[in-house]
Amino acid sequence: MSEQNLPLPEGHYVELPSGLRLHYLDEGSGPAVIWLHGSGPGASGYSNFKGNVPVFVAAGYRNLVLDLPGFGRSDKPDNVDYDLAFFVAALRGFVDALDLPRVTLLGNSLGGAIALGMTLEQPQRVERLILMAPGGVEARETYFEMEGIRRMVEIYGRGPMGVEEMRQVMSLQLYDASGLEESLLAERAAVAVTQPANLFSTMLVPDMTERLNEIQCPILGFWGTNDLFNPPGGADKILAGAPKARFLMLNRCGHWVQVEHRELFNRTCLDFLAHG
Numbered sequence: 486m487s488e489q490n491l492p493l494p495e496g497h498y499v500e501l502p503s504g505l506r507l508h509y510l511d512e513g514s515g516p517a518v519i520w521l522h523g524s525g526p527g528a529s530g531y532s533n534f535k536g537n538v539p540v541f542v543a544a545g546y547r548n549l550v551l552d553l554p555g556f557g558r559s560d561k562p563d564n565v566d567y568d569l570a571f572f573v574a575a576l577r578g579f580v581d582a583l584d585l586p587r588v589t590l591l592g593n594s595l596g597g598a599i600a601l602g603m604t605l606e607q608p609q610r611v612e613r614l615i616l617m618a619p620g621g622v623e624a625r626e627t628y629f630e631m632e633g634i635r636r637m638v639e640i641y642g643r644g645p646m647g648v649e650e651m652r653q654v655m656s657l658q659l660y661d662a663s664g665l666e667e668s669l670l671a672e673r674a675a676v677a678v679t680q681p682a683n684l685f686s687t688m689l690v691p692d693m694t695e696r697l698n699e700i701q702c703p704i705l706g707f708w709g710t711n712d713l714f715n716p717p718g719g720a721d722k723i724l725a726g727a728p729k730a731r732f733l734m735l736n737r738c739g740h741w742v743q744v745e746h747r748e749l750f751n752r753t754c755l756d757f758l759a760h761g
Contacts, residue, residue: 490675491557491558491672491675491676491679492668492671492672492675493529493531493532493557493558493672493675493676494510494531495508495558496508496509496510496511496550497509497510497511498558499579499582499583500582501575501578501579501582502578503574503578505554505559505560505562505575505578506559506560507551507552507554507559507560507575507578507579508551508552508557508558508559509530509549509550509551509552509579510530510531510538510548510549510550511547511548511549511550512538512539512542512547512548512550513538513541513542513543513545513546513547513548514545514547515545515546515547516545516546516547516589516612516758517546517547517549517585517587517588517589518541518546518547518548518549518588518589518590518591518758519549519551519576519579519580519588519589519590519591520533520534520538520548520549520550520551520591520592520596521551521553521576521590521591521592521593521595521596521597521599521600522534522551522552522553522556522557522592522593522594522595522596523593523594523595523596523597523740524553524556524594524595524620524685524688525594525637525654525655525658525673526637526641526646526651526654526673526677526680526685527646527651527672527673527674527675527676527677527680528553528556528557528673528676529552529556529557529558529672529673529676530550530551530552530553530557531550531552531557531672532669532672532673532676533593533596533741533743534550534743536743536744536747537743537747537750537751537754538550540751540755541751541754541755544755544758544759546758549579549583549588551576551579553572553575553595553596553599554567554571554572554575555567555680555681555684556676556680557676561679561680561681561684562681563681563682563683565683565687566683566687566689567683567684567685567687567688568687568688568689568690569598569599569602569621569689569690569691570602572595572599572602573599573602573603573606576599576603577603577606577607580610585610586610587609587610587611587612588610588611588612589611589612589613589614589615589758590603590604590611590613590614590615591614591615591616591754592614592615592616592617592619593616593617593618593619593741593742593743594617594618594619594620594714594715594740595620595688595690596619597616597617597618597619597620597621598619598620598621598690598693600614600616600619601614601616601619601621601622601693601697601700602621602693604700604702605693605696605699605700608699608700608701608702611702612702613702613703613704613705613757613758613761614700614702614703614704614705615704615705615706615754615757616704616705616706616707616723617706617707617708617741617742617743617750618707618708618709618712618714618715618717618719618740618742619706619715619719619723620690620715621690621691621692621693622692622693622694622697622719622722622723623692623694623715623716623719624692625689625690625692627716628714628715631713631714631715631716632657632713633657633658633712633713633714633740634713634714636653636654636657637654637657637714638685640653640654641654641685645677645678646674646677646678647674648667648670648671648674650674651670651673651674651677652665652670655669655670655673657713657714657739657740658713658714658739658740658741659739659740659741659744659745660709660711660737660738660739660745661737661745694722694726695726696726697722697723697725697726697727698726698727698728700726700727700728700729700730701728701729702729703729703730703757703761704723704727704729704730704731705730705731705732705733705753705754705757706720706723706730706731706732706733707732707733707735707742707743707746707750707753708720708732708733708734708735708742709734709735709736709737709738709739709740709741709742709745710734710735710736710737710738711736711737711738711739712738712739712740713739713740714739714740715740717734720732720734733749733753735749
């Protein structure tokens with residue numbers, strides 16, 4: 486399936502000096518919030534956050550919902566390493582291209598790791614962080630011992646993912662998968678077949694735990710205690726390291742807090758953005 490035919494809304498594109506073209510949705514006006522999705526097969530900014538962004542728009546924020554390179558409608562080069570440095574450079578280029586002086590970064594899973602990496606590299610550009618089960622606070626081996634990641638890699642390794650294969654993967658993301666929407670599965674299955682073969686094999690994210698004390702901006706975090714992808718104990722590491730962090734731990738919740746506890750997530754985030 487070509488990029489043009491993907492069942493995703495088409496927004497705006499920006500080309501970075503490297504030639505990499507990124508796709509993003511730009512909704513609302515006000516202080517800028519950049520939404521950074523996770524790394525599951527077929528992920529996009531829209532599929533991760535479509536139930537949250539409209540509430541932020543109504544509350545008076547400019548929402549830049551980015552498709553990370555290798556995902557959604559953004560470029561998917563097959564001759565790069567999809568490591569943290571690559572993603573942070575792309576995000577930095579995106580912020581530069583849109584001439585954004587200071588932003589809030591909101592990231593889930595891989596997106597959370599990218600948000601942490603960007604903040605460590607350019608702290609003056611990041612006003613606040615909102616993190617949902619972020620990566621980057623464990624050794625790579627620890628993540629690959631998690632049931633969700635092991636099974637995702639197994640299913641992905643069988644070949645092109647159709648809707649049923651995507652259902653198996655997405656069911657692992659949620660504590661209660663009974664509400665999985667067919668449209669979401671179709672969106673992600675369509676994107677998955679366009680992704681490069683080296684995307685996940687080169688996706689290296691270092692453990693940034695020892696540097697968390699450098700992050701001085703306020704952090705609001707969420708973690709589901711039933712997360713099968715990222716160990717919930719990562720919240721303790723961020724709380725111990727970052728001086729201005731707070732976390733909500735939610736039981737009966739998997740890897741997608743923003744989906745399984747949508748109203749609580751939206752409400753808590755908007756209070757944090759308004760009052761710190």
